[in-house]
Amino acid sequence: MPTLAEEVIGEVWPAAVTLGEVQSFDYYITSTFGATNSGFDLIAIQTPFRAEVRDVELNGVAIPFEQVDTGDDTRMTLQLTQDRVEVTDDAIRIGFDALVTVYGTTFFGEVFDTTTEELGQDVVAGDAIAQLDGDRLSVQGRLRSELILELDSSPGLFSPNGDGINDELQISYILLRALAAVEAELTVYDLSGRRIRSLGKSGQFNGPQAVLWDGRDGGGNLVPPGVYLVRLSIDTDTGTEERSLSVGVAY
Ligand SMILES: [Ca+2]
Ligand SMILES: [Ca+2]
Known part of the structure; x- marks a missing residue:
């Protein structure tokens, strides 16, 4: 039974990129919380190679964060240093730069509450932002002929x-x-x-x-x-x- 949120929905944009170039992405997360959910303050996103967080917004306002060095380059981890996500429909946008070299790369996400010992909770792919066409955590690669x-x-x-x-x-x-x-x-x-x-x-x-x-x-x-x-x-x-x-x- 999920304890951090009833549901955490994520969507990554753009949904199609040119392979082999570092691209700027936005990762949108919206959540639904019930009375027993504690919310979260740390987000980990699986990336193919080392990726850099550019900025983080909560409901359209830039918020402070710290990119945590976990020693694992394929796990971009960011700690929200002043905010928690705990209100239904709170909208998070994480801007990050990442290299994609394979079609269908999926940016799996997980959220955590560092104030408790609770396990992380998966981000589920879905329509996290209605204004953008996508509803996935995977991105497609545009065809390139070069190896x-x-x-x-x-x-x-x-x-x-x-x-x-x-x-x-x-x-x-x-x-x-x-x-x-x-x-x-x-x-x-x-x-x-x-x-x-x-x-x-x-x-x-x-x-x-x-x-x-x-x-x-x-x-x-x-x-x-x-x-x-x-x-x-x-x-x-x-x-x-x-x-x-x-x-x-x-x-
Ligand atoms: Ca020399
Ligand atoms: Ca969408």
Whole structure:
């Protein structure tokens, strides 16, 4: 028997997004309370990757909150620091930024009362805000053809001389539509096309990825200063895709 509220209804907007880009969402919650319900002051929303709460409104007015670091990047948790939700038809809007890489991603929600030991209560998908067309906690992805997005490196120029400053290059990218593990091959070439180092990493799934290069070739020697090409190749059932990036080594 629910103790926090008789019913907690949630809806996320927009209901359709472009996969692979960080999007701004709004999560609307309306609740019904009976005489024995205690209300809630903490909300946890399941997200695919780390998500950031932008702002929270109660009945159209911004209220203070604290995003709680639970150590779990797939659980965006926010504590209302001054308010409780305990009146029927109290309308909460949580603005947050999240990355979605898969069709049909669902932002399951749960509410808690931190003043009691009660268990959390699930947010049920429904028409939490009549002015918006949706009534779901799931979002659809617009079709994209790419498997790899945002291949990038940092720092732009790195100096692997062991002085503790910019000694490693971080190569990052976002994998899309990789519902099963895919083979990701990351290789460093010099400008003459000679293969310098394989940074191959297999068994990757969709989402943000990061690989480090320590500036050494396959034999463990530091490479000479200059420009190098990093090529990422992904093999899946639906095809192969390649992306390249030039990076600089300086001492
Ligand atoms: Ca609606
Ligand atoms: Ca350095």
